[in-house]
Amino acid sequence: MxxxxxxxxxxxxxxxxxxxxxxxxxxxxxxxxxxxxxxxxxxxxxxxxxxxxxxxxxxxxxxxxxxxxxxxxxxxxxxxxxxxxxxxxxxxxxxxxxxxxxxxxxxxxxxxxxxxxxxxxNPNIKNEYIKANTEKGKALLYFESLSFISVSEVDSRDKVAYLSNGNQVKLKNISFHKLLQQLPERQFCQVNKKEIIAMNIVKYYSYDLIESNYVLEGKVKSFTIGNNFREQFLRYI
The missing domain is CATH 3.40.50.2300 (Response regulator)
Incomplete structure (x- = not known):
């Protein structure tokens, strides 16, 4: 009470x-x-x-x-x-x-x-999700179900969230900067100019490549590590 x-x-x-x-x-x-x-x-x-x-x-x-x-x-x-x-x-x-x-x-x-x-x-309670605009209205994206986010190939202002269940959600008119402000630090990391990943999908990594446990269209998804993002990724891993 x-x-x-x-x-x-x-x-x-x-x-x-x-x-x-x-x-x-x-x-x-x-x-x-x-x-x-x-x-x-x-x-x-x-x-x-x-x-x-x-x-x-x-x-x-x-x-x-x-x-x-x-x-x-x-x-x-x-x-x-x-x-x-x-x-x-x-x-x-x-x-x-x-x-x-x-x-x-x-x-x-x-x-x-x-x-x-x-x-x-519970004044220190933190959201376990972010709210984002989509084509269908406001969506709640729960951190535990979010695998990675990429820039939309149709419109770079939009992003595509790839969920652990295989579903995809198009996020309307939002920047990586704003997304990273809302995502929990160390759980998510931008690895290049076009992709943010959840650290829990990392299976193997080398100097410039990450192999994940995420399967997209029947193939294991890999991510390039950009030069400007490598230091932060190595801190988080």
């Missing part, structure tokens, strides 16, 4: 929605609503002296939308509420705890609050 109240701030330009959410939260144990705002700019003015654990933000607001506000909150946890489903991808790109469609139901809100509690009880 959490040993103190979780403090929450509500921000929504619709007064009825704001009061309704406050009533719902007051019915949930261990949650304290410290302040409500119908103006996101006023909330940001007060931000420096507010003490809260998480914020419930409406997305569609005049002056500044909820996603823009969330980007200014640092490591504060955020739950988004909105009547519009098209913001889901943007919401999770700012690492929101959850995204709830209006009208908000108590059971759905409680589920989101439970996620906040888990993160609050």
């Amino acid at each position: 959490i040993n103190r109240m979780l403090r929450c701030v509500l921000v929504d330009d619709e007064h009825l929605a704001l009061q309704y959410m406050k009533v719902l939260l007051e019915q949930i144990p261990e949650i304290e609503v410290v302040k409500v705002y119908d103006n996101p700019l006023k909330f940001l003015e007060d931000l420096s002296h507010l003490k809260f654990d998480f914020c419930i933000l409406d997305i569609e607001m005049p002056g500044m939308n909820g996603i823009q506000v969330a980007n200014l909150l640092g490591d504060k946890k955020v739950i988004f509420t909105t009547a519009y489903t098209e913001y889901a991808v943007e919401a999770f790109e700012v690492d929101a705890v959850d995204y709830i469609c209006k009208p908000v139901k108590k059971e759905r809100l409680q589920k989101a609050i439970e996620k906040v509690k888990v993160i609050s009880l």
